[in-house]
Amino acid sequence: MSKSAIPSETDAVASGVPERDNRRLKWTVVAIILLLAGALGLKAWEERQTADATLLAGLEANSRTISASLAGHAGTAEMAMRLTSDAGASRSAVASATPGVDVVMSLEDARTAPDDSRLAAAVPVAEAMLASGDRIGLSRQGDLIVATASPDDAIILALAPTGTWLPASKAGTGIFVTDTHFSAGRMLPGTGGMRPATGFRSLGLFSRAATGCAPVGGSALLVCSSQSTPLFTLDDLVRLLIFGLLLAAPLLVILGLMNRLSAAAEIPFVEPVEEVESDRFMSPVMLGVRAGYWEWSDDSSAVYLSDAASELLGMLGDGEITIDEMLPQVHPEHQQRVQAAFRKGYKEGWVQTSFVTSFQPARWMELRGSVTTNPDTGANVYGGVVLDITERKQAEDRVKAAERRLRTAIEGFNGPFALWDNRKRLLYWNRAFATDFLLDETLRPGMAHHTVNIARAGALRSEHPSLEDPQTTLLELNTERWIKLVERSTLDGGLISVGVDVTENVRNEEELKKQKAKMHKTALDLERSEGRERELSRKYSEEKAKAEHAAHTKSAFLANMSHELRTPLNAINGFSEILSNELYGPLGDQRYKGYAQDILTSGQHLLDMINDILDMAKIEAGKMTIDPQPIDPVDPVDAAVRMIRRKAEDKEIAVTLDTQPHLPEIDADHRAIRQMVLNLVSNAIKFTDAGGKITVTVEQRGPEIYVGVTDTGIGIPAEDLPRLATPFEQVSGTKDRNYEGTGLGLALTKSFAEMHGGRMILSSIEGEGTTVAFTLPISGARELVDESNARDVA
Template sequence: MKTNNGHKDAMHAGAQSTRAQSNMSTSLSRLSFLTGVFLTIQIGILGVKGWDDIKRESELQQARLQTNMQSMLDRYDLQRDIIGDALTVGLNSGSSVLEVESQISSVQRIFRISPEGSRAALTDEQTLQTARWMSENGVTIGASSSNLLIMSTVGRTEFISTIPLHQLASDLPQNEALRFSMGQGAPQGGSVGSQDVIGWLDRQDVLQDLTSFDRYWVRHTSTCVAHNGGPLQVCQVQTEPWFTALGTGAILLYSLLFLSPTLAVLSLLGAARSRLGGAKPAAKPSKKQKVTDAGFAEASEGLTRLAANVGVGSWKIDRNIQSLTVSGALAKSLNLEPGSDIPLNALEPYFGAQSARKFVNAVAKGAVDGTLKGTLNIRGRHFEFRALRPQSRTVADQIALEGIAIDVSDRRLLEERMRASEMRLRNAFEGFSMPIALWDDRKRLMFWNPAFAKAFALDDEVLRPGVSHDIINVEISRAVRFDRATEDVGEEREVLMRDGRWFHLAERETSGGLMLTIASDISKLKNQQDEHLRNEKKLKRLISELERSEGRAREFTRKYAEEKTKAEHASQAKGSFLANMSHELRTPLNAINGFSEMLVKEIFGPLGDERYKSYAQDILLSGQHLLDMINDILDMAKIESGKMTINTKPIDPVEPVDAAIRMIRRKADEKNIKLELVHADDVHDIEADHRAVRQMVLNLVSNAIKFTRDDGQITVTVANEKEFISISVKDTGVGISKDDLPRLANPFEQAESNQDMNHNGTGLGLALTRSLVELHGGRFAIDSELNVGTTVTLYLPVQQPDEDIEAA
């Protein structure tokens, strides 16, 4: 019976094993099918990802090519303006087209196309046909098979400037080419660049953006730009072999991404098949294994001590979540022996109140979730706690959570310092008015300030951490109208925004491998440069006008010389007339005055009737007055012609002043005017002409007597005034208005306020006085007030300036 029962049990076990193997085979088949589906999906995803990468890189390359071509066209638009200005200035100044052409180094030839000039025959036939087509259709920039053509208009004349296409080749890399096409009905355009790329251009229609691979697996990226919406199309092509370091690396990366999950799934299938034969019974541990376990325990204990020294500790929570067991660095930080138990309700003395409460709450939640992760500050040290629920059922019956505690205090301190430094850097950048952006070593955006976003009109969708440098440049190029590299520094460039602002962009690598982009607004500088160019153009026009005016100026000079000669002849005639008048008028006047004075004094006896004596007196006064007028006019004429000379010598200034007063005192007495001389005893001697000083004082006192009413007063004062002596004549006459003072010292001028005095005169007295005092190196001053009086002061130098120079 026992044997049969055993046999039945064995048969039953075999049936169960067969069914288990059948179920395992079915599971393996299903798993194999799912593996195939998974691999197919993975291949599709990798293919889409690869195609997306190729497309994105092509878009970046096309954006770069478009920016380059637009910058090139903008540069030639600017050169067209420069050529036009040069032609305008040159032709206005009388220069020839050849002379203007020689001053512009980049231009091979300039010729007139409308109306066509003889220099047009110097170029090749196709270039001439293209130039005629441009003139007929109003196209400013075109191209033939050998030249780039720029049309400039000066007035109603159109000029064509040719620039050889081979000059453009120096700016193109070896793997790029340019194609210029003029549209339907226009002559054939030209190409420049690599011959292999131009050959590919001839086989393609590149009037649209495209990317393709040839049979040698070389990628061609092309894009086209129209010049100002006109017929001129400029297409640029860039080639790049796929199997470069970057392309090969991408293939290897995608291969690893494909092979890694494949190998993992195949390994899983192999492991499952190896277990189809059933599990082997576990062997009892041998004596050798027990020895090994003891060694492992000892090694684990040593590892615990090592962990304490390097800042790592272990901890565990019992099954009932009542106590905490600590070891390693955590136990060392709490001043406990490794393996010490701490009740969870007594953690506060070790952890602190707040940290103990957080830890207990985290343990309660972690016991439910099966995992725990967090950081606590324990006694000034930061520990990062990580724990899991034990996977072994035996251990799980005794421990709720077990894990490690890592001392991260140094890391936290470093992080805080880095955050503080980063915050200071951010605050400095954000407060900086210049646009700034910071990139990592892979040229991905790390930080930017608000001025950077505002300057280039970038929104939050574009500006985000991790965006590549190329994408930001593409977005910036949308708002850029003109972009060019500076001539002296290759990493710097100047950009003109569409709103008219100019920025100078500089990119510099830092010592840490980062890259810093700094932009500065140079709009004011560019505006000043533009203003300078405009002023330079105006100056050139003025110079041209001046040169045209030189002929007129020479004619005016000739006429001026003729008029000057006439004036000199007239002056000589006036001098001769005055000389004759001096002789012809003074001689009879002297006789008239002499004989009339004899009649008045009745030298040879009485005249008889008293009326004869009165008539003789009138004749004498009139003759003397006329002689004085003639003398004044002659003296003034001498002064104006520069023929009046003075003979200076050391004199006492009081002597000529006193002599003048004695000569004219009789006139003052006739009007009952008090005339007095006031002077100090220490008046300096002066270098002067005795006669001229007496004449000046006589003129001033005579004027004062004329315009002072009866019973008035005239005071003549002589005093020292530093390096001058002053002679002032002060009267109590009618005075002079402020409006008349500036013109009184001019010849033949008289004050309007003095007309009521009814005195005749030439108005030369003050003019002669001022001229004489200036001949002495002195000066003349008038101060007057109506109905109060007038003071005229002469300042004569003590020593003549010429003598000062000789003494020096």
């Protein structure tokens, strides 16, 4: 071995320096890689935490919306129970009138229910609610419970299945209600087992569930929204791939540098590495809670929309869009509102508005956000969320509709009504309260109860507190009306004032007192003098005789006025008919012809009524006579039907004449029978609607001829049948009072039938039709008239 082949100490030292530098460089590279990997891991963890926080915030926002809707349903049920209980309605009516409620009963009745029933499960919850002052509770069988007090201080419970007041859940999501009174720690009972109040729980090796809760106002309930998510989402995998590439790029650079340094250690080389930052996207979970993210800078006209925000506005994909391009997605009536919100946000630093989308199905959206300053550019950046608030709006609309119905009912109440809070401050009053007490210019919300009582004193004449009920007062107004004012406490410590007009009752009571006093005085007078009683009896007989004479004189006068009343009417009818038919040439203006026709129609109607009245007067005065002659009974009936058929056809009513063949002749007055049939058919037409049917029947029944008129009209109540054959009587209180007439048709028919020796028959079914008939003896009418004339001569 030569000397030159043995390394010297100087060479060893020279070779050791690069080796130490290489080792130092390697450890430095390893440290850099570990630091970079740790930084990327922390970045991934931060983004995952941010996504989880966004998801939980969306779930909590959804829970708050559902909580407000649930409280609104409970408030509607409570108000309905109070008002219907005050009005005395049945509990089944309250349950059917309140959306979602299927059971309404008292707490005492619930305590008697079977142990395993829904009502028994509601009892301990209701008792706990009363002890803690809660408005809403939840039973272990899943029923929502609303409690209120009735006017008799009984506790009324309303039960509604939880699902009826909660929105439907989508796939992968869940909504449930829990009661903190029956929870342990932070774990709350709900469908599917124990769930955390707000946070995440594991569903298995590769999935987990997020739960966000919100309290229900006035109760110990929580409304929770949950959503299942995979442990590793596609976004997580993409994020890991990006971070792997970010880690691999400097690693490859460093390895390349190390290779170069190992080949030429004397050449220092530093390769600058540029950091790459990925854009952040809102989590797809925002789609599940119907919310999205937006961002806008005041130095730009473009608005950045996330995927969820873009989908809520009816567009696809995230990205920037100008405000003018976004406006077509807003309903035309709300576009100016959105523009004004952005202009106002530019000045005040915050944006908040709501609008309806222009595409179908239309949805309500709420856009809100605030301003931050970009430290790099100094520009103001507005960031916020877009929320779908359609369900909240619908719940608010339902509550407002219920309030409008209640207000309408209260305003329609003709008595005074006022509502006071627990400090006896005025909250609401109807128009009758202000009008009756002359407080139109005085009342305002917040007035004290005693102040209103002082102010109403000017409208009162007297005030009488009830001895039986200290909360009831009888008020006499200056308008001579009497109001019974009742005041009752509400469950929340407020007060309700309701007044009822009892003027008629007070007057009747006063009149009764006067009548009793008068009767007592009369009795005393009768006891003092029997002679006065005889004198009163004699005066009564004289007055009765005078009245009978006056009635007879009246009937005789009407009978004698036949010619004087009919003659001018015949002239009026004749001349008006000439004018209406224009027999001597046109009248000129068509209105004259119409007026002439109106005069003719009115005159004919007046003549018919006068004829009926005069005929009835003649009958009562005994001056009406008939002239019986042998006639075919069908002949006058057929004549009457032909005369009135046109009137029935004008009203689209079918008239049928049904006669029995080979009827015997009878002794009867042709005109009287025709008049009777005309009266009956005219009445049938009057009370039969278009499309109805009238049947006129003529047949022999034993020794009599039966003539009947049957219609399909409105019918007559059974209680009104006995009095219809009385002169001037008509059925009142029903739709038939809308028809003209004197009420003499049936009375005349009955009188004419009895003058022939027959009778009138009346039967009816309300709503189905009426049959009015009369009978005529086949023989003997002439003998009846001769016998009547003989009695008159005698």
